[in-house]
Amino acid sequence: MRVDVRALGACNRLTQRGAEQAADAVAELTGTDLAVEVTGASVASGEDLAEAFAGRESIGVSVGLSGGLDGEAVLAFDAAHADALLSLLPGGASMGRSAVTEVGNIALGGFLDGWANYLGRAIDMTPPRYFEADGAAVLPDGALAGDGVFLFESRLDSATTDLDFAIYMLPDSAAFRDLIVGKTAPAAAAGAEGAAGDTGGSAPGANTAVPYESLSTFASLAKRGSANAADNIAMMTGLDTSVEVSRLRFVPLADIPAEVGVEPYAGTVFELQGEIGGYLAILFEESSAEAVAASMLPTEPDDPLGGMAENALCELGNVMTSGFIDGWANVLGTSISHSPPEFVHDMGSATISPLVAALGRRQDYGFVIDAAIRTAGVQARCDVYALPNERELAAALSSLSEV
Known part of the structure; x- marks a missing residue:
């Protein structure tokens, strides 16, 4: 199907x-x-x-x-x-x-x-x-x-x-x-908006049919990637880390900023490159970002989210992102790389909105991978939002079903 x-x-x-x-x-x-x-x-x-x-x-x-x-x-x-x-x-x-x-x-x-x-x-x-x-x-x-x-x-x-x-x-x-x-x-x-033939923002003729079995496989990959990201936090911080929840959801892109909310976050944003493009944002609640960065530094920084903490979080984001997407590339048989980390410290919705706007030029909906990762000891929480390009993901999943 x-x-x-x-x-x-x-x-x-x-x-x-x-x-x-x-x-x-x-x-x-x-x-x-x-x-x-x-x-x-x-x-x-x-x-x-x-x-x-x-x-x-x-x-x-x-x-x-x-x-x-x-x-x-x-x-x-x-x-x-x-x-x-x-x-x-x-x-x-x-x-x-x-x-x-x-x-x-x-x-x-x-x-x-x-x-x-x-x-x-x-x-x-x-x-x-x-x-x-x-x-x-x-x-x-x-x-x-x-x-x-x-x-x-x-x-x-x-x-x-x-x-x-x-x-x-x-x-x-x-x-x-x-x-x-x-x-x-x-x-x-009968003329109602949103009929099954509506393009939903996809280009005419675009391949948007995804094998159900491949979609289920990708949901499993998303969970495995979240676990890899959590393991990498544990490796770099020495803190026991676990994935609280990881899900693959299909949502209107316009809803995502409001869902992330207006609480302040600090973290990193990456652009995905290769056969599957899109974005990945790793966002720590502000107090969590300070605690995680401090656990990675030899001395307590003067500014909890200043230059030293920013470098530590960017290094952590790099390793987490690699762990998150490596499994995709291996299973899909394709290459996926990412841009250098962009450090962000702002309201969650303000961080996500530019990513949604960029994807929204090509699609109205998207498959979103969201994961909540918690660390013991400092009670830190990290939210991961992966926003792959819909058509490129569909093409990759279709290829997977033909292997």
Whole structure:
């Protein structure tokens, strides 16, 4: 099976619009303005999903799907904000889980309307099931047993109250497979924006069909590269280091700066060169950058992020980047090099925005590898964002399937 990247973009736009309809439904019930922060599709194994959801406590509603699309959809609120949610719902304080179940049912119905309209077939929902769950238990039964499953995820937030929540959908029907391999006729959308034939920013005629098996392989490579990068931190700093989470996601490029946020980061940025171009950013939270740099220097620097620390972080970034992409080159049978490190010290969104703008001239969506790496002792955190060129990655993955 070959995944058409343009069709996957169309599915992502359906998810975005569905999340906006869900936000409107919840806003009407609660009187709180909500915004869709980010929407994307993750390609991950069950183990990856378990890691990504570790430490979360959620309440919410799940529904089974059948008819136009089989699978399951979930609406999950942060359990820590349960009281705030109930206080906003009509009769919520007295109705408890019944109120949550009702809002979940209405919001998920709105979320799925766009998918049903696009498919031209009704999507039947089972009665909503209320849950209280830890970690990945929020996901449908069987999700963690998959190898390279697609998980559509939308996160929504309120600027005025603690009312952030997420919608997850794991489709498993033939109808979804037809969508992502580009078989469903654009006419099914009857003039709706974002039909499966939409180029999604790719050049006309560009090869954007990626073998599913190769995409799953690349997700595994991404995780292995994250582990190599963590090992290189440990080697150079002497600090025990581990990968907290690593995922391959397909997201709108325009959403990435907001997702990274406005907190100050320090680190390095590289341009990838060779048959797969793009960018790789290694960003430490500011205090983490200071601690990691200090662990690499013989004496404490006068300026925690001055010249000596900058040189140390650039040296570390060089070694991490090589470890991150070497596995890609070996498995894909191609050459991938990188530019000298560019030291950055700014808000995360300000660092990522120029990279997104450069890629955005050629594509609207991209496969993003994000990894969170933690070191023991100094409690440092490092976020790695790999942004490969979509068409060059697709061509390399297609070649891999032919070997």
